[in-house]
Amino acid sequence: MNDKFKKNGHHFDSVDLTELSQEIISCRKCPRLVSFREKVAREKTKRYQDQEYWGKPVPGFGPADSRLVVIGLAPAAHGGNRTGRVFTGDLSAKFLMKCLYNAGFANHEYSISIDDGLSLNDCYILAAVRCVPPDNLPTREEMNNCFPFLSRELKILKNTRAVLLLGKIAFDSYISYLKYIGTELPKKLTFGHGNSYLIGNIMIYASYHPSPRNTNMGNLSEDMFMSLLRTIKTYLESPDSRSDVALNR
Numbered sequence: 638m639n640d641k642f643k644k645n646g647h648h649f650d651s652v653d654l655t656e657l658s659q660e661i662i663s664c665r666k667c668p669r670l671v672s673f674r675e676k677v678a679r680e681k682t683k684r685y686q687d688q689e690y691w692g693k694p695v696p697g698f699g700p701a702d703s704r705l706v707v708i709g710l711a712p713a714a715h716g717g718n719r720t721g722r723v724f725t726g727d728l729s730a731k732f733l734m735k736c737l738y739n740a741g742f743a744n745h746e747y748s749i750s751i752d753d754g755l756s757l758n759d760c761y762i763l764a765a766v767r768c769v770p771p772d773n774l775p776t777r778e779e780m781n782n783c784f785p786f787l788s789r790e791l792k793i794l795k796n797t798r799a800v801l802l803l804g805k806i807a808f809d810s811y812i813s814y815l816k817y818i819g820t821e822l823p824k825k826l827t828f829g830h831g832n833s834y835l836i837g838n839i840m841i842y843a844s845y846h847p848s849p850r851n852t853n854m855g856n857l858s859e860d861m862f863m864s865l866l867r868t869i870k871t872y873l874e875s876p877d878s879r880s881d882v883a884l885n886r
């Protein structure tokens with residue numbers, strides 16, 4: 638991909654994303670999360686004792702001109718916090734990447750390390766919070782601290798036409814972003830698996846998070862998730878997705 642290129646009248650700048658990623662990686666704004674991510678990286682888990690953990694914030698990845706943006710909660714302790722790439726090296730990543738591959742959004746079905754050859758197709762993945770939180774629960778203050786990174790990254794992704802929100806925290810974060818940029822929102826916006834809303838020229842889709850807890854308990858099956866991805870794919874291929882009613886970015 639060129640560093641700067643033009644599509645549909647928009648300039649896409651992977652340099653902006655690279656610069657933002659560097660800024661994210663060096664952030665130490667949340668003392669509790671800095672301490673936790675480094676503790677996990679020091680202590681490791683038995684299975685990965687021989688590995689060097691990343692132990693820093695985890696930026697998004699994928700092409701800057703993607704039409705689909707997938708937003709998760711935060712890196713996993715022994716997934717993104719170990720490998721340095723979001724949704725990489727844990728069971729959530731295994732579930733997500735298999736489905737993205739089957740829907741044509743990835744070049745292969747595994748996401749195990751930063752050098753595994755994975756490339757995303759028309760899909761960009763990021764997390765609402767960039768550091769692993771204890772018990773997967775960031776505080777309100779930590780969410781607020783990290784919000785500018787979310788906002789800036791979403792603004793760079795100018796070709797977005799569909800946003801898939803994995804879990805209620807990702808859903809609420811994206812709604813906060815829409816409010817922040819002054820978007821007029823529908824009166825009723827509720828999180829539930831499969832709920833979708835057209836806002837401006839972007840269709841947003843809610844999904845249960847593909848965490849082992851949800852997938853093992855049967856709250857989220859591959860069939861359910863694939864069905865949602867097929868719906869998104871159909872939308873992206875429809876003339877409706879090409880509407881140029883831009884959000885206020």
Ligand code: SF4
Binds near residue numbers: 768
């Ligand atoms: S959660 Fe976000 S704001 Fe807080 S330290 Fe990590 S990158 Fe920085």
